[in-house]
Amino acid sequence: MPLGLLKYGIRRKYKSERYFPAAKPLRDTYDVVIIGGGGHGLACAYYLARDWGITNVAVLEKGWLASGNTARNTAIIRSNYLTPEGALFYEESMRLYRSLAGELGINLMYSERGHLTLAHTDAAIRTSRWRAEVNKHLGIDSALVLRDELVKLCPELNLSEDVRYPVLGALYHPPGAIARHDAVAWGYARGAMHRGIEIHQQTEVTGIRNHGDGSIELATNRGSITAGKVVQAVAGMSSEVARMAGIKLPIRSVPLQACVSEPLKPFLDPIIVSGSLHIYVSQSARGELVMGGSTDPYPLYSTRSSLDFTEGLMANMLELFPFLQKAKVLRQWAGIADMTPDFSPVMGLTPVRNYYIDAGWGTWGFKATPVSGFCMAETAATGKPPALIKAFEFERFDRFEQVGERGAASVGH
Amino acid sequence: MKIINCPLNGPRNAQEFVCAGEVVEEPAQDAAIDAWADYVFLENNLKGVVHEWWCHVASSYWFIVTRDTATEEIIATCPPADFLAMQKETKGVDGA
Numbered sequence: 433m434p435l436g437l438l439k440y441g442i443r444r445k446y447k448s449e450r451y452f453p454a455a456k457p458l459r460d461t462y463d464v465v466i467i468g469g470g471g472h473g474l475a476c477a478y479y480l481a482r483d484w485g486i487t488n489v490a491v492l493e494k495g496w497l498a499s500g501n502t503a504r505n506t507a508i509i510r511s512n513y514l515t516p517e518g519a520l521f522y523e524e525s526m527r528l529y530r531s532l533a534g535e536l537g538i539n540l541m542y543s544e545r546g547h548l549t550l551a552h553t554d555a556a557i558r559t560s561r562w563r564a565e566v567n568k569h570l571g572i573d574s575a576l577v578l579r580d581e582l583v584k585l586c587p588e589l590n591l592s593e594d595v596r597y598p599v600l601g602a603l604y605h606p607p608g609a610i611a612r613h614d615a616v617a618w619g620y621a622r623g624a625m626h627r628g629i630e631i632h633q634q635t636e637v638t639g640i641r642n643h644g645d646g647s648i649e650l651a652t653n654r655g656s657i658t659a660g661k662v663v664q665a666v667a668g669m670s671s672e673v674a675r676m677a678g679i680k681l682p683i684r685s686v687p688l689q690a691c692v693s694e695p696l697k698p699f700l701d702p703i704i705v706s707g708s709l710h711i712y713v714s715q716s717a718r719g720e721l722v723m724g725g726s727t728d729p730y731p732l733y734s735t736r737s738s739l740d741f742t743e744g745l746m747a748n749m750l751e752l753f754p755f756l757q758k759a760k761v762l763r764q765w766a767g768i769a770d771m772t773p774d775f776s777p778v779m780g781l782t783p784v785r786n787y788y789i790d791a792g793w794g795t796w797g798f799k800a801t802p803v804s805g806f807c808m809a810e811t812a813a814t815g816k817p818p819a820l821i822k823a824f825e826f827e828r829f830d831r832f833e834q835v836g837e838r839g840a841a842s843v844g845h
Numbered sequence: 846m847k848i849i850n851c852p853l854n855g856p857r858n859a860q861e862f863v864c865a866g867e868v869v870e871e872p873a874q875d876a877a878i879d880a881w882a883d884y885v886f887l888e889n890n891l892k893g894v895v896h897e898w899w900c901h902v903a904s905s906y907w908f909i910v911t912r913d914t915a916t917e918e919i920i921a922t923c924p925p926a927d928f929l930a931m932q933k934e935t936k937g938v939d940g941a
Binding site: 669671672680681682683684685729730731732733734736740773829830832 | 859860863864866878879882883885886887888889890891892897914915916917
């Protein structure tokens with residue numbers, strides 16, 4: 433067997449292929465420039481080429497591909513949101529996700545686990561029922577389950593009443609899934625590059641100036657670029673980049689931390705979330721428990737990790753899974769989340785002509801990657817945001833018309 | 846654990862405090878609706894040195910923290926009266 437493998441390796445018949453085409457030099461004009469080479473920016477580039485035939489496009493990334501929040505989230509995908517605007521939007525994202533691996537030709541390890549949002553109080557049961565009814569009305573698979581069903585769906589869960597917050601029931605969302613987040617970005621990047629779009633890493637935008645004719649000049653660490661249109665997709669740094677364009681956003685940048693345990697024998701099938709305990713956890717294909725909690729208590733642009741976070745999170749983890757008390761934390765990290773006042777994104781037009789924004793992705797960005805790329809591509813191509821993201825427009829704050837998405841991750845009820 | 850030096854209670858655990866956001870001036874009661882929308886929703890959200898309202902929860906004491914949001918360093922804390930007096934002084938110098 434090893435000899436066979438060696439023979440396979442040295443035969444010229446099976447040449448290795450570069451995953452990404454070779455990088456091209458940076459030019460000084462493009463029809464569209466996308467600031468941010470994370471999942472959202474790359475998806476936008478892909479759909480610009482696929483659906484609108486626009487390929488004179490550059491994606492500028494200050495670090496390396498998908499090095500920001502795309503690689504830092506806990507990879508949960510679901511659509512059981514509370515507002516009709518949010519639920520329909522994320523449902524469309526899940527529809528795109530299901531066929532994405534085949535379309536991009538990369539294994540996304542998309543794994544439908546079922547998603548349980550635990551309710552520990554009567555108020556949370558009421559909200560779960562409310563969310564389930566909104567979801568069912570919109571054709572989303574979602575239901576309230578009580579303890580008798582919960583014990584079958586997740587036998588490992590501690591349903592004892594002798595804890596601080598006994599579990600009363602849960603909102604059950606069978607299509608809830610996890611996926612390999614890096615692969616989503618790499619798949620979109622390759623798809624975009626094969627269609628002629630350029631991706632420039634280590635290219636940081638340092639200044640933005642709009643000309644009278646509608647074109648926008650971007651100063652970068654590699655020289656200046658003139659763009660017909662610009663899409664900003666830089667979750668975490670949204671306020672700082674928008675400031676260069678003269679736009680003030682309704683966003684606070686707050687670290688969101690997460691961690692993984694050492695690999696454990698597979699025991700946890702569904703994704704477990706608790707708003708009251710501020711926790712979400714799933715078990716990866718490698719056996720690691722991927723765990724996250726609520727955002728840090730104050731705004732910060734540093735991706736440092738804190739002991740407060742791990743301590744607080746583990747106290748709550750042990751309430752749900754007491755047998756994990758000897759399990760070790762393998763690594764811990766943080767991403768900077770764009771928190772908006774209504775827990776919904778800010779997408780579409782801005783006060784600056786031909787400058788489009790995809791921001792405010794707080795703790796709900798990864799699951800929206802395909803649909804936000806799809807909608808931002810249409811926005812950039814036509815200058816008109818599609819109906820699906822109308823509710824998320826920046827202007828809603830001028831009209832005091834927030835979306836109020838309390839179905840967002842780890843928001844207590 | 847981070848320690849915050851409360852002007853009223855001295856050094857205390859950061860967990861005893863809440864951050865209420867940057868210090869901004871409230872618009873006049875009859876200001877245009879845009880000015881109010883800006884005040885209510887929009888944030889400077891600066892990466893760098895900012896002045897913020899913080900509250901020591903146990904004693905309900907409000908004060909001003911000067912903090913670097915890039916490095917997480919707390920530079921200074923002071924009672925609101927001192928901060929407002931300082932702001933007035935700076936404005937006076939600028940002639941504003």
